[in-house]
Amino acid sequence: METLAFIAESWSLIFSLTLEHISLVSVAVGLAILTGVPIGIAITQNESVAAVVLYAASIIITVPSIALFGLMIPVLSLFGQGIGYLPAVIAVLLYSQLPIIRNTYAAINNVDPALREAARGLGMTPVQRLRLVEIPLAIPVIFAGIRTAVVMNIGVMAIAAYIGAGGLGTLISRGITQTDPRQLIAGALAVSLLAIIADYALLYCQRKLTPKGVSA
Amino acid sequence: MIQLENLTKIFETPDGVVTAADNINMTVPQGEICVLLGPSGCGKTTTLKMLNRIIPPTSGRVMINGEDTSTLDTISLRRNIGYVIQQIGLFPNMTIAENISIVPRLLGWDKKRYLARAEELLAMVALEPKTFMQRYPRELSGGQQQRVGVIRALAADPPVMLMDEPFGAIDPINREVIQDEFLKMQEELQKTILFVSHDIDEAVKMADKVAIFNAGKLIQFDSPDALLAHPCNKFVEDFVGTDRTLKRLRLAKVADVMTPAPTPVKPDDDLQTALQIMQNNDYVAVTMVDTLGRPIGSITRDLATAKRGRCGDHFYGLRAIARVDDDLRSVASAMFSKDTTWMPCVDDEGIFRGEISQRGVTHYLGATYRSREAQQTGVQHGEV
Ligand SMILES: Nc1ncnc2c1ncn2[C@@H]1O[C@H](COP(=O)(O)OP(=O)(O)OP(=O)(O)O)[C@@H](O)[C@H]1O
Ligand SMILES: [Mg+2]
Numbered sequence: 001m002e003t004l005a006f007i008a009e010s011w012s013l014i015f016s017l018t019l020e021h022i023s024l025v026s027v028a029v030g031l032a033i034l035t036g037v038p039i040g041i042a043i044t045q046n047e048s049v050a051a052v053v054l055y056a057a058s059i060i061i062t063v064p065s066i067a068l069f070g071l072m073i074p075v076l077s078l079f080g081q082g083i084g085y086l087p088a089v090i091a092v093l094l095y096s097q098l099p100i101i102r103n104t105y106a107a108i109n110n111v112d113p114a115l116r117e118a119a120r121g122l123g124m125t126p127v128q129r130l131r132l133v134e135i136p137l138a139i140p141v142i143f144a145g146i147r148t149a150v151v152m153n154i155g156v157m158a159i160a161a162y163i164g165a166g167g168l169g170t171l172i173s174r175g176i177t178q179t180d181p182r183q184l185i186a187g188a189l190a191v192s193l194l195a196i197i198a199d200y201a202l203l204y205c206q207r208k209l210t211p212k213g214v215s216a
Numbered sequence: 217m218i219q220l221e222n223l224t225k226i227f228e229t230p231d232g233v234v235t236a237a238d239n240i241n242m243t244v245p246q247g248e249i250c251v252l253l254g255p256s257g258c259g260k261t262t263t264l265k266m267l268n269r270i271i272p273p274t275s276g277r278v279m280i281n282g283e284d285t286s287t288l289d290t291i292s293l294r295r296n297i298g299y300v301i302q303q304i305g306l307f308p309n310m311t312i313a314e315n316i317s318i319v320p321r322l323l324g325w326d327k328k329r330y331l332a333r334a335e336e337l338l339a340m341v342a343l344e345p346k347t348f349m350q351r352y353p354r355e356l357s358g359g360q361q362q363r364v365g366v367i368r369a370l371a372a373d374p375p376v377m378l379m380d381e382p383f384g385a386i387d388p389i390n391r392e393v394i395q396d397e398f399l400k401m402q403e404e405l406q407k408t409i410l411f412v413s414h415d416i417d418e419a420v421k422m423a424d425k426v427a428i429f430n431a432g433k434l435i436q437f438d439s440p441d442a443l444l445a446h447p448c449n450k451f452v453e454d455f456v457g458t459d460r461t462l463k464r465l466r467l468a469k470v471a472d473v474m475t476p477a478p479t480p481v482k483p484d485d486d487l488q489t490a491l492q493i494m495q496n497n498d499y500v501a502v503t504m505v506d507t508l509g510r511p512i513g514s515i516t517r518d519l520a521t522a523k524r525g526r527c528g529d530h531f532y533g534l535r536a537i538a539r540v541d542d543d544l545r546s547v548a549s550a551m552f553s554k555d556t557t558w559m560p561c562v563d564d565e566g567i568f569r570g571e572i573s574q575r576g577v578t579h580y581l582g583a584t585y586r587s588r589e590a591q592q593t594g595v596q597h598g599e600v
Contacts, residue, residue: 118305121270121378122318122368123295132318136309211309213352 006182014171014190021167021194025157028089029150032096037142039097040104041130050105057098065091065156069163088157088165095156096149103145107138136211143206147199154195158187168194218244218267218376218408223276225262236262238432239276244425246281247406251419254429255455260412261302263429264378267410268297280376295319298369302380302412304361306353312338312364313349319372330371337367340401341394358385363394377409383418395421416456420444420463428452441467445584464581465545470538473580474561474570480505481515483528490527491520503560504531509567511537511560537562538572544580547572 007014043050063071072087081087111134119129135142161169168190175184223240226233236259244250252260265271267278269290278285285293306315313334320330335345341363353361362385369377383391399422402409413419419426420440428436428443428451436448444460444467447453457463480503481490490502494517504513504527513531523530535554538547538561551557557574 112303112305114301114303114305115307117270118299118301118303118307121268121294121299121301123291123293123322124318125291128322133307133309137307213308213310213354215354 003182003185007186010186014168014186017166017168017170018190018194021154021157021169021191022198024085024088024160024165024167025092025150025153025198028092028157029096029146029153031089032093032100032149033146035093036097036100036145037104040101040142041108041135043101043105044108054098054102054105057101060094061098065095065159066162068094069160073163083163083165085165087163088160088167091160092153092156095153099145099148099152100142101145103148104138104142107141108134110141111137137214140206140210140214143202143209147202147206150202151195151199154191154198158191217246217279217281218250218410219277219279220263221277221279223263223266223278224274225259225266225271226274235432237266237273240434242427242434242437244408244410246408248424249402249409249411249422250425250427251423252410252412252427252429253414253416253419253455254435256414258429259432260414260429261380262432264380264410264412267376267378268294268299270299295322295372296374296376298372298374298377298379298407300365300369300377300379300382302384304358304365304385306361306364306368308353310352311349312351312353312356315353315364316368316371318368319374323372325372333371337370338364341367341397359387359390362386366398373405375407377407377411379409380412381414382411391418398422417463417466420466428455430455441584446588461581462545462548465548465577466543468544468580469540470542470544470547470561470572471540471570473544473576474538474540474572475576476570478503478571480509480511480568481527482507483512483526483531485527487515487520487523487525487527487530490515491517494520501558503568503571504528505568511562511568514558514560534560539563540569544577548577 039053043053068091069087072090073082076082076087076090108130115133115137116129119133124132157165157167158169158172161167161173168187171183171187171190175181175187220240220242223237224235225237226235238259240263242250252263254260262271266273267280267285269285273286306312307318310318313331316334316337317325317330320333325333331349334349338345338348343360343363348356348360348364353364356364362382366379366382369379383394386394395418411422413422423440425437426440426443427434430451436443436452438446438448441464443452444456444464447456447460453460478497478499479493481493483504483506490504493499493502499517501514501516503511504515506512511534513527513533515527515531519530519532535556536550536559538550538559540561540563547559550559551574559572560568561570561572563569
């Protein structure tokens with residue numbers, strides 16, 4: 001009851017923290033897409049490079065987020081950015097690499113070799129093959145990777161409140177330090193809800209973007 | 217013109233080397249269909265793919281119109297060679313119209329032109345453009361997809377076509393239809409075509425030249441008739457089948473074999489006139505035609521000798537009639553089923569043009585063996 005009352009009276013605070021959270025995750029995952037998708041495509045050209053890159057990305061994901069923040073503080077302090085926005089974005093960017101690179105790599109690699117051969121035989125350049133055939137066919141799987149990254153990192157971003165990045169994690173950390181279960185529960189609820197909604201929203205985008213003739 | 221010179225492909229596999237194509241030499245003149253024929257795994261696809269450099273040759277050359285293809289730009293080489301792959305390979309993310317217009321779009325045609333071209337091609341293979349243009353490949357049957365695969369390769373009107381078992385997924389009846397359509401189209405377009413098949417009947421029907429492969433080697437390169445009449449070794453003989461002489465029946469038309477324009481009689485003519493014609497021309501029978509020149513019966517020598525009166529009152533009815541553009545197989549089939557050894561032949565209008573007999577057919581089939589024997593004896597005499 002108390003929690004509901006708290007949510008009702010701090011509605012606008014929760015709303016602005018949610019927006020902040022969304023923008024942090026969006027920027028980080030957006031950058032991760034811009035890097036991960038091209039990396040995923042590039043490593044389809046060489047199996048041993050692919051193995052190394054995927055291994056590195058899966059090591060990163062095993063580092064606990066708190067430890068990662070701790071590692072970044074001394075490095076980024078050199079630029080006066082040891083805590084706050086930048087390390088939070090970088091952490092999420094790094095964590096997002098594995099699902100995005102792995103799914104892109106697998107999706108492009110799994111394009112039916114007959115289709116790749118038909119594309120070559122018709123005289124498409126490698127870039128045309130990617131743009132007209134391989135990427136459109138890979139979209140559902142790439143998007144699944146992006147969804148995994150977003151859902152996972154909405155949680156990671158909540159922890160980034162400890163290094164002053166802002167977002168919904170602020171409510172949770174304050175709830176813990178002030179032993180105020182109302183803030184703690186409200187924050188946790190908001191984070192979970194956000195993850196669920198984001199997942200569905202992205203699923204919707206995925207369906208919209210998947211070429212019509214390709215079954216999802 | 218396409219020339220393969222010592223073309224060789226060796227695959228290095230974990231279990232050792234595989235020589236998929238072993239020193240292939242052949243020449244396909246402009247405008248001809250060459251069918252690559254042979255059992256599974258004999259190297260047909262590998263040889264075909266070396267032409268558009270999907271598979272780079274280990275050694276040897278491919279010359280198209282005198283130019284070594286390895287010196288040309290691979291992308292534009294491929295855009296000038298229509299390619300129908302064995303697995304069909306329509307792009308599932310594109311509509312049928314988009315699939316067909318890929319090469320025209322790559323070549324920079326404007327939209328109106330390539331859409332019109334797609335419609336024209338769909339109509340050509342009996343797929344209603346209105347229904348099919350906007351569909352996706354998975355909404356088509358295997359046979360329909362295969363037809364789209366063929367017209368996609370034809371879209372930009374390339375002078376050379378490579379077709380890897382293009383009609384494999386089509387049922388026998390429709391396959392005959394599409395083969396006929398394709399041959400009719402080829403008569404007009406005069407493309408130089410390499411066509412892979414493992415069906416001897418398809419090869420005999422489609423080919424100007426057949427290249428028989430076994431275990432990576434080109435065993436025999438010959439016209440279908442020469443291949444069926446004179447297989448060069450046991451392998452080819454077994455591959456073309458024990459009924460190879462019967463297969464040759466498909467290769468000849470009635471017009472090639474019939475006795476052209478024998479004099480017919482009319483119903484009003486006297487039987488004596490008929491007998492006279494038979495004696496003068498050394499016929500055993502004569503055809504009777506109506507006033508329009510359509511065959512309606514026959515008069516035999518016995519009949520004309522035994523009876524008196526008008527032909528129209530004493531004739532045998534016709535058991536079967538052949539058309540001049542029928543092949544000999546359908547003639548032989550009609551002769552067996554109608555129990556006759558002789559048939560009048562008519563043109564498209566049904567007008568009497570000639571006669572065909574079982575002996576004529578046998579004689580035609582035997583000619584190639586006799587000439588081969590004569591040649592061989594000739595050679596022997598020459599050597600002496
Ligand atoms: N990429 C490859 N690597 C290794 N071996 C190959 C490769 N491609 C083909 N081969 C081998 O080369 C031989 C010829 O293959 P090819 O595909 O040309 O046969 P084909 O005559 O087209 O047979 P089919 O009628 O079954 O299509 C086979 O023994 C095959 O296993
Ligand atoms: Mg093959």
